[in-house]
Amino acid sequence: MEELIVRRKIAYSAIYLYTLKLYYNQSVMQDKVTIKIPRELYENLKLMTEGTGFSSTTEFIVFVMRTLASTGRIKDEDKLTEQEVMIIKERLKRLGYL
16 A cells, blocks of 8 residues: 555656646747758767767857857858859759758
C-alpha cells in the first residue's frame, strides 16, 4: 500500500514538473521568433561553436547578430554593389529559393 502511495506521489510530482516546464517554455518562447537559415549553414555554425563555450548554436547566432546590430545601422562600405546583388539573386534562383 505504501509503495502505491509513493508511486502516486512521484507521478503527481512528475506531472506538476512537466506542467511547470510547459508553462515556462511557453512564456519564454513568446519573446522569440523563428528565423530560417539553410541547414548547411546551421551545420557549419554548429561545427564552429564546438568547444567555444557557447551552450548552443542558437546562442552563438544570437551573439553574432547582437554584435552586428549593436552599431544600429549598416555602413556604406558594408552595402552590396548592384553586381553582388545580382550574383546573389542568381545563386538563390539556382537553389530554388526565388
